[in-house]
Amino acid sequence: MSLIWENLARQLDRVRAGETDSGSTVSVSRQIRLEAALAAIQDKGSPMMIESLKAAIDGREPNFDMPEFPAGLEPKVSGPDAFLESIDRSYKPEA
Numbered sequence: 001m002s003l004i005w006e007n008l009a010r011q012l013d014r015v016r017a018g019e020t021d022s023g024s025t026v027s028v029s030r031q032i033r034l035e036a037a038l039a040a041i042q043d044k045g046s047p048m049m050i051e052s053l054k055a056a057i058d059g060r061e062p063n064f065d066m067p068e069f070p071a072g073l074e075p076k077v078s079g080p081d082a083f084l085e086s087i088d089r090s091y092k093p094e095a
Contacts, residue, residue, distance in 0.1 A: 004044060004049070005049075007040070007041075008041065008045070008052075008053075011033065011037040012037070014033055034053060034056050034057045035057065037053055038050065041053070048062075048064055051063065051064060
């Protein structure tokens with residue numbers, strides 16, 4: 001999966017490099033590269049990757065439907081702390 005993300009990042013860097021100075025017009029080569037990137041990940045990529053590319057082709061911000069926080073988790077808690085709070089006490093590491 002990391003190779004797909006690296007490939008997408010490289011492809012997007014190339015697309016950004018092909019933008020015009022004015023930023024108001026989209027070059028044909030940029031459009032072709034975006035469509036090629038979308039075709040490459042259409043069946044293998046994550047829904048977020050696909051939505052990002054479709055939004056770039058359409059010239060809009062991507063619309064991500066992010067999952068809700070699990071019940072009982074505070075939005076301020078993330079990463080390892082959130083994981084440790086969500087697991088059963090018997091599985092938590094001893095401090």
